[in-house]
Amino acid sequence: MARITAGVTTSHVPAIGAALDNGRSADDYWKPVFAGYEFSKEWIKAEKPDVIFLVYNDHASAFSLDLIPTFAIGVGERYEPADEGWGRRPVPTVEGHPELAWHIAQSVIQSNFDLTMVNRMDVDHGLTVPLSLMFGQPDAWPCKVIPFAVNVVQYPPPSGRRCYELGKALRKAVESFDADLNVQIWGTGGMSHQLQGPRAGLINAEFDNQFLDRLINDAESLSHVPHIDYVREAGSEGIELVMWLIMRGALEDRVNCLHRFYHVPASNTAVGHLILENTGNRT
Amino acid sequence: MALEKPYADVPGTIIFDADMSRKGYHLNQFCMSLMKAENRAKFKADERAFLDQWPMNEEQKQGVLTRDYNRMMAAGGNIYFLAKIFSTDGISFQDAASTMTGMTVDEYKQMMLNGGRSIEGNRYKENSNNG
Numbered sequence: 218m219a220r221i222t223a224g225v226t227t228s229h230v231p232a233i234g235a236a237l238d239n240g241r242s243a244d245d246y247w248k249p250v251f252a253g254y255e256f257s258k259e260w261i262k263a264e265k266p267d268v269i270f271l272v273y274n275d276h277a278s279a280f281s282l283d284l285i286p287t288f289a290i291g292v293g294e295r296y297e298p299a300d301e302g303w304g305r306r307p308v309p310t311v312e313g314h315p316e317l318a319w320h321i322a323q324s325v326i327q328s329n330f331d332l333t334m335v336n337r338m339d340v341d342h343g344l345t346v347p348l349s350l351m352f353g354q355p356d357a358w359p360c361k362v363i364p365f366a367v368n369v370v371q372y373p374p375p376s377g378r379r380c381y382e383l384g385k386a387l388r389k390a391v392e393s394f395d396a397d398l399n400v401q402i403w404g405t406g407g408m409s410h411q412l413q414g415p416r417a418g419l420i421n422a423e424f425d426n427q428f429l430d431r432l433i434n435d436a437e438s439l440s441h442v443p444h445i446d447y448v449r450e451a452g453s454e455g456i457e458l459v460m461w462l463i464m465r466g467a468l469e470d471r472v473n474c475l476h477r478f479y480h481v482p483a484s485n486t487a488v489g490h491l492i493l494e495n496t497g498n499r500t
Numbered sequence: 501m502a503l504e505k506p507y508a509d510v511p512g513t514i515i516f517d518a519d520m521s522r523k524g525y526h527l528n529q530f531c532m533s534l535m536k537a538e539n540r541a542k543f544k545a546d547e548r549a550f551l552d553q554w555p556m557n558e559e560q561k562q563g564v565l566t567r568d569y570n571r572m573m574a575a576g577g578n579i580y581f582l583a584k585i586f587s588t589d590g591i592s593f594q595d596a597a598s599t600m601t602g603m604t605v606d607e608y609k610q611m612m613l614n615g616g617r618s619i620e621g622n623r624y625k626e627n628s629n630n631g
Contacts, residue, residue, distance in 0.1 A: 231593060277580040281532045282525055300535050302587025370580055372517040409616075413579040414570060416512030417597040418608060420616025445506045449623050453513050454579075482612040484594045 219317065219391050219398035223264065224464045224472070224493040225257070226432070227350055229273060229405045231301070231342040232484035237349050238307055253478035253490055254350045260475065260492060261351050266401040268314050268361045270321075270387065271344055272463045273405045275366045276301070278341035285371050286333035288383065290325075291340075291364035292318040299339035308345050308354075314361035317394055321363070324390035330383050340364055347405045350490075367460050369406070373444065377459045381440035384466020391467075404464030406457025408479075409450070410486035419452040420487050426479065428458060429489060433474050436465045454486075469495045511625045516578045524576020527560040531581035540588045569600050 236247045278299040280286065296311040322334050344364055352359060368374055375383075384402070391400050408428065411419040428451075431439040440462050447456045476492040507515045514520065521528075530551065533539045543550040551561045563572035564585065572582055586596040598608030611617060 235592075276583070277528070277532065277578065278535070281581075282521060282528050300537070302534055302540070302584040303590070304537070370516065370578060371521055372515050411513065411617075412593065412597050413573060413600060414512045414514055415601055416510075416617065416622055417601050418611055418617040419619065419622060420612075421619040422615065424619070448507050448513070448515065449510050450619065453510075453515065481615050484592070485597050485612065487616070 219268075219394040219396055219400055221270075221388055221391050221400050221402055221467055222266070222495060223401050223475075224468045225347075225351065225401060225403045225491070226461045226464055226493075227347050227403070227405055227490045228407055228483065228486055228488040229343045229346040230483045230486045230488065231346065233488075234306055234308075234342050234346040234349055237354065249480055250483050250488055251350075253480055253488070256476050257351055257490070257492060258353060264401070265399065266360050267398040268317060268363060268400045270363045270365060270391070270400060270402045270467075271347065271405070272365045272367060272403060272460045273343035273347070274369045274457060274460065275338075276341050276343055277370060279335075279338035279366070280368075282371075285368055286335075286366070287368045287375055288330065289333040289335050289338075289366040290318055290322050291338065291366075292322060292334050293336040293338070296338060296340045296344075296364060298345050299341040301341055306342065306345055308349060309357045311340055311344065311348070311358060311362045311364070314363055317391075317396075317398065317400075318363045320394050321387065321390040324393060325383070325386045328386040328389065330386055335366075338364075338366075343405060347403055365463075367463070369457050369459065374456055374459060376444065377442050377462050378440045380459045380462040381436065381466040384463040384468075387463070388467040402464045402467045404461035406460050407451070407455060408458060408487040408489040409452050409455045411452030412454050412485055414453075416452070418485055420481050421450050421452070421455075422479070422481060422487065424450045425487050425489055429477060429479065429491060432461060432465055432491070433472065433493065436462065437470075440466070465493075468493055469497055471496050509625050511622060514573050520576050520578070522576070524560075524578060524581075526554050526556045527564075527572065527575060527577050528581035530554040530556060530564075531577070531584040534584040534588050543588065567599070569596060573600075
């Protein structure tokens with residue numbers, strides 16, 4: 218049986234990808250950001266996940282205003298890094314896991330979450346920057362990835378509650394897959410940031426750290442926080458944090474926090490990062 | 501009955517809702533076209549001519565030509581779509597964001613290094629009843 222062993226959350230700031238791609242990761246500005254992932258890179262080397270179910274948002278790359286799916290699961294064989302206006306990131310092609318992805322799609326839709334299935338799409342920094350942060354710069358990504366795109370660009374995004382409950386359905390789906398696979402779930406985006414208008418640059422470290430606390434120990438009540446609270450307290454783009462609740466819903470109620478990191482700033486954004494492990498998965 | 505907009509009293513912020521999306525459809529789809537290198541080249545060669553191929557209104561076109569991101573947002577632009585314009589210009593997200601705040605690029609950079617814009621005083625519009 219496949220099982221979800223751990224969850225990872227991380228911000229996916231595009232400038233982090235640019236810093237890596239352009240050889241600036243050792244600069245004074247970026248050093249503390251990458252230092253926060255040193256533990257994580259060692260940890261994941263030892264964990265060797267077979268598949269990462271990667272929750273992220275597309276930033277008007279694969280999905281324009283022509284088509285705006287609320288939840289889209291990648292069921293394809295592979296995905297190329299998107300050209301977001303400055304050329305494609307020089308990172309490996311992302312290999313999918315169509316068999317597991319289709320299994321999850323069927324199971325989750327029959328649990329009343331109406332997903333959009335996508336065979337062909339490019340994946341942008343929202344998906345590739347977390348891979349870079351966790352795996353560095355390999356010639357090929359060391360595992361399969363199922364991209365799961367959440368609409369947080371066009372209002373209204375799905376509620377935190379909906380995301381959390383979707384996570385629970387995902388867990389059931391993975392656990393009913395008849396192959397021995399080590400699956401991780403990642404929730405990306407956030408933390409507080411606002412990229413637009415006169416309020417751009419907003420950071421709310423207190424909100425962010427409470428969010429981290431509650432995501433670990435009090436996710437059930439955290440999932441009831443309404444959209445407006447994210448926008449007001451964490452900035453218009455801070456709403457990305459609802460994606461972390463999908464990750465959390467897919468884990469057990471009690472988890473071990475193996476690693477926690479918070480840093481301001483990376484470009485316009487507060488960087489947050491957690492590694493959470495299911496308590497029941499150790500053999 | 502009109503849809504509720506609980507975010508209307510957040511200062512300095514435009515939420516990309518149904519009304520903005522309807523208004524900005526062509527502006528945003530023009531931005532999407534800049535994801536192709538050949539379109540970026542055409543746009544750079546003659547911005548006005550490239551824009552005139554899109555059914556955008558003059559306000560939207562002027563916003564693009566003057567790189568006034570607040571103006572583009574007010575005309576229905578969404579920041580992730582507009583990002584294709586400043587990426588085409590080779591400008592970073594941070595530098596582009598700073599242009600919307602009335603601060604210089606350096607002042608904005610320094611504010612971020614100091615921990616970002618404070619939430620205190622930035623939750624509600626001044627004239628709202630909740631502040």
